[in-house]
Amino acid sequence: MQSYLPLLIYLALVAFVAVVLSLAGGFLGPKKPEEHKYQAYESGYPTAPLMGRFPVKFYMVAMLFVIFDVEAASFYPWALQLRQLRVFGLWEMVAFLAVLAVGYAYVWKKGGFSWK
Amino acid sequence: MSLLFIVAAFIAVAGAAGVVLAKSPVHSVLALVVNFIALAVLFLSLQAEFMAVIQLIIYAGAVMVLFLFVIALLTARKELPTSPQKWLKNQEVLGAALGLGLMAVLGTVALAGRGAAAEVPADFGSVVAFGRSLLTTNVFVFELTAFVLLVAVIGVVILVGRREA
Numbered sequence: 001m002q003s004y005l006p007l008l009i010y011l012a013l014v015a016f017v018a019v020v021l022s023l024a025g026g027f028l029g030p031k032k033p034e035e036h037k038y039q040a041y042e043s044g045y046p047t048a049p050l051m052g053r054f055p056v057k058f059y060m061v062a063m064l065f066v067i068f069d070v071e072a073a074s075f076y077p078w079a080l081q082l083r084q085l086r087v088f089g090l091w092e093m094v095a096f097l098a099v100l101a102v103g104y105a106y107v108w109k110k111g112g113f114s115w116k
Numbered sequence: 117m118s119l120l121f122i123v124a125a126f127i128a129v130a131g132a133a134g135v136v137l138a139k140s141p142v143h144s145v146l147a148l149v150v151n152f153i154a155l156a157v158l159f160l161s162l163q164a165e166f167m168a169v170i171q172l173i174i175y176a177g178a179v180m181v182l183f184l185f186v187i188a189l190l191t192a193r194k195e196l197p198t199s200p201q202k203w204l205k206n207q208e209v210l211g212a213a214l215g216l217g218l219m220a221v222l223g224t225v226a227l228a229g230r231g232a233a234a235e236v237p238a239d240f241g242s243v244v245a246f247g248r249s250l251l252t253t254n255v256f257v258f259e260l261t262a263f264v265l266l267v268a269v270i271g272v273v274i275l276v277g278r279r280e281a
Contacts, residue, residue, distance in 0.1 A: 106269065
């Protein structure tokens with residue numbers, strides 16, 4: 001196990017920059033409060049208050065992202081072991097991916113990748 | 117027990133308490149992110165480097181996105197429910213009992229393993245060592261994971277109700 005002191009210093013630096021940047025705006029910027037400035041806006045236009053629910057399509061995208069993210073994460077240890085495992089390792093991943101390809105094909109067939 | 121453990125454990129508990137105590141669900145999610153980061157530090161202090169990274173990528177990254185989407189889907193309204201409805205009777209008692217039970221199990225395991233500090237290899241917990249274990253000794257579990265993910269993929273499509281073919 002190597003030393004993680006550089007990581008700690010890096011994190012402290014990140015936190016420092018984030019705090020300074022968010023506070024600097026309040027200290028240095030001009031303050032001319034106006035009612036409209038407190039409204040929620042997006043791309044320069046005020047947004048309508050969100051009523052009701054989001055379409056469930058968003059949820060499906062998020063869920064599929066999580067699943068394929070987990071799949072992608074399993075590549076890290078595999079990639080580092082591939083040279084030692086040789087052909088065996090290759091076929092392991094082929095089998096792993098073949099199962100997930102079934103799911104991929106299923107989502108595709110059901111129109112899960114189209115935004116309709 | 118190092119200072120790092122104490123600090124990280126304290127932040128983890130504070131984050132977990134924040135999840136339960138926060139009024140807004142989005143604040144709960146942010147508190148959960150704090151908890152996950154503290155857990156990643158704890159993994160790192162146990163030399164479980166791969167687990168620490170995965171904790172950040174999968175949990176603090178992907179699963180948090182999912183939680184935020186669930187909140188956006190279910191409570192996209194401004195006003196919060198004033199009086200929590202009791203769907204589950206005696207949930208405080210049940211929760212306390214389950215929590216104490218879990219604590220007892222974890223305490224027993226921790227006390228049983230005390231003093232028996234096993235020798236670990238120098239590269240224990242690294243991605244290489246993890247991969248070697250995953251792809252040789254535990255290859256069956258690895259391949260089984262693909263099926264678990266497959267079930268999740270199919271489950272999402274069915275639950276969302278995609279019927280066009």
